[in-house]
Amino acid sequence: MDIRVQESAFDAGAELNRFTAQAKRAGAVVSFTGIVRDTPDGDLERMEIEHYPGMTERALVDIAQSAIDRWEISDVLVIHRFGALTAGETIMMVATASKHRVAAFEAAEYLMDYLKSRAPFWKKEFTKSGAEWVESKSDDENALGRWT
Template sequence: MRISVQDAPFDLGQEAETFAAGSTADGAVVTFTGVVRDIAGGLDAMEIEHYPGMTESAIRKIAEEAQARWNLGDVLVIHRFGRLAPGERIMMVATAARHRKDAFEAAEYLMDYLKSRAPFWKKEITSAGTEWVAAKDEDEEALSRW
């Protein structure tokens, strides 16, 4: 398991390749990458804040819960912080399992819980000013299936 909260960009291809090469016992590797969206066409940047130590611990707990629930060989979570422009990668989740169902479900679980429970604070910066991103009902509703 590797959890990384970092300000530096990551190489998606290299991270996926390294992760997939980590185990020959797993027949399924699922990856997901989140990208900063420019929803209204006016986003200059998104600033992401977190509390070092606390954030990594919370993500590790979520990842350990996924490992306990599904038969996973490995888990990778990368989440960035700092100032990010539209189109930049914000996070990556990868799961490896013997079978695809476990890998897919665990990846979805991690994404849902990271979106709503990981201690990150996001601020959108536009030409009109800045605004903190509020929690969304649909993100909370997504947790109900787990």
């Protein structure tokens, strides 16, 4: 299990290659990379992501461990950035390794659903017209229902 909360950018391709190379007993590796998207008006100047060091990492380890416990996952990678990010930058990455593809896909989706709605990150969008905290979306909250 590799859980990282970092300010610096990362190379998703290099991270996936490293993760895949060490997944010797896996038959499947699934990855997802999240990218900061612009606002519908195309005026995003930046997004600032805040977190509580220590608490955030512990929460991500707990989420990853629950995926490992639920599916036959041999390894998990979670990278999530904080600080100021602009549209098009990578914000996070999840990768799962398993003997079988279904477990790898489901575990990755599970991690994404929980990261999107329960991980202790706070996001604020800065646009030409001001700044607003990003609120939880009902679709993200509803997605959690399939894992209960």
